[in-house]
Amino acid sequence: MNLNHRLMIAIVKRGHSRDVIAAAKKAGADGATILYGEGIGRNEKPTFLGLPATHEKDVIFIAIDGTLVDPVAEAVTQAGKLGKPGYGLGFTVHLIQLLGVPHLSDRPNDGKKKKGGQSMRAVHEQFNLIVTIVNSGDSSKVVKAAAQAGAEGGTILTGRGTGVNEQQKFMNFTIDPEKDVVLTLIPESYTEAVIESIQNAIDLYAPGKGIAFLIDVEKVFGVNHSSFDSHNQ
Numbered sequence: 126m127n128l129n130h131r132l133m134i135a136i137v138k139r140g141h142s143r144d145v146i147a148a149a150k151k152a153g154a155d156g157a158t159i160l161y162g163e164g165i166g167r168n169e170k171p172t173f174l175g176l177p178a179t180h181e182k183d184v185i186f187i188a189i190d191g192t193l194v195d196p197v198a199e200a201v202t203q204a205g206k207l208g209k210p211g212y213g214l215g216f217t218v219h220l221i222q223l224l225g226v227p228h229l230s231d232r233p234n235d236g237k238k239k240k241g242g243q244s245m246r247a248v249h250e251q252f253n254l255i256v257t258i259v260n261s262g263d264s265s266k267v268v269k270a271a272a273q274a275g276a277e278g279g280t281i282l283t284g285r286g287t288g289v290n291e292q293q294k295f296m297n298f299t300i301d302p303e304k305d306v307v308l309t310l311i312p313e314s315y316t317e318a319v320i321e322s323i324q325n326a327i328d329l330y331a332p333g334k335g336i337a338f339l340i341d342v343e344k345v346f347g348v349n350h351s352s353f354d355s356h357n358q
Contacts, residue, residue, distance in 0.1 A: 207347025
């Protein structure tokens with residue numbers, strides 16, 4: 126099994142995804158999937174003329190071989206102008222297995238050290254991704270709670286979900302409640318405080334309120350790391 130797969134996620138300004146994907150392909154990526162969402166960052170004004178401002182984002186998923194992480198990240202950063210306030214950011218996570226892409230699955234491992242048949246993770250994780258899935262309309266509470274604990278912002282995706290406590294019917298038709306998915310990228314030193322703040326704002330242990338989970342992030346690009354340090358002073 127090839128353990129050298131990565132999922133690169135780039136969050137860019139709406140309309141920049143075409144250039145970003147073209148640059149990623151030129152750097153060796155095969156393709157990408159785009160989701161549409163909203164982003165809220167510390168450098169983006171939350172209101173305009175007293176009305177809530179929507180900062181539309183394209184969320185790009187790119188599955189790549191681990192040897193291509195650096196060149197693809199550089200290409201995506203340049204094309205999406207990542208690192209500039211309000212333009213977005215990107216990060217990669219390790220994939221245990223990748224299906225449906227035979228030419229990537231057949232590539233040999235790049236010599237990554239293993240122990241007990243499993244790939245060894247980095248000794249020190251620098252960033253974490255918190256994925257919070259809540260009822261539609263509760264995403265603003267999640268973003269606000271995360272910001273109060275030191276997060277720089279978040280990206281909101283919309284979807285639908287059905288849980289054991291949410292089976293509702295109207296004229297014999299099942300209603301699937303709308304959901305908000307909030308992606309929050311934070312330094313690992315902030316993780317406990319941000320998770321606790323989100324839990325206090327949204328009682329995730331109450332039936333039907335939502336769930337959250339944590340993902341280790343391997344590489345982050347397009348982020349001004351000093352902004353986190355200054356925010357914590």
